[in-house]
Amino acid sequence: MIPVRIAGLALDARQQPVVILKPLDEDLGHGRILPIWIGGLEAAAILKGADDTPPPRPLTLDLMRSMLEALDAEVERIAVTRIDDGTFYAEITLNTPLGDRVLDARPSDAIGLSLRTGSVIWVAEDVLDQAGIADEREEQVDEEEEVKAFSEFLEHVDPEDFQG
Structure with missing residues (x-):
């Protein structure tokens, strides 16, 4: 397993949200990145988790965090374990309190929960080998502009846009 960080949240050429993971020990423009396509609502949840402003009412992942705290449970590990088709x-x-429990999750939900709990995200080495791409970025992306553009997209997106 390789520890990673969220290197970005972007839109691809078809306006589909992508979360980009990057190994912690690799610098910008070197090594690999792992793009994972997610839904618009999931991207909004990840974006909200990166924001320090609490929502007026708990969102699903905020509720999950509160439930874990109420049950004296904590997130030990978030891991992207495999890719299949x-x-x-x-x-x-x-x-x-009853011991370790492993739950199956969508990567978008697991990543969003990691932001709310401060948990490290891990990626299986074979997943990075199979789906990772070369990181050829040459300059630092202006995160504030990227977040602003993504937030604008989310304000105007319609859930029907994501139906098959």
């Missing part, structure tokens, strides 16, 4: 799979390992 283009679909990524993740697991959330919880440390509970």
